[in-house]
Amino acid sequence: MENVTKKACETHIYRALDEVTAKTAAFPVMETINNDEELSTPCDYCQQAAIYVVSNMQSPTIS
Numbered sequence: 001m002e003n004v005t006k007k008a009c010e011t012h013i014y015r016a017l018d019e020v021t022a023k024t025a026a027f028p029v030m031e032t033i034n035n036d037e038e039l040s041t042p043c044d045y046c047q048q049a050a051i052y053v054v055s056n057m058q059s060p061t062i063s
């Protein structure tokens with residue numbers, strides 16, 4: 001299965017969920033970015049800091 005990961009801010013979380021679902025036909029996994037060092041990670045859809053990571057696979061490296 002293709003591994004798709006999207007980063008999204010509060011505004012774009014639903015778009016990210018839709019895209020991951022559409023690309024993989026699998027139920028997406030949504031995780032909150034709560035590591036201070038990652039707060040500067042940009043959203044994939046705008047310039048804001050991303051607060052969610054959406055992927056189609058459970059990743060043990062993202063906590």
Ligand SMILES: [Zn+2]
Pocket residue numbers: 008009010011012043044045046047048
């Ligand atoms: Zn955004």
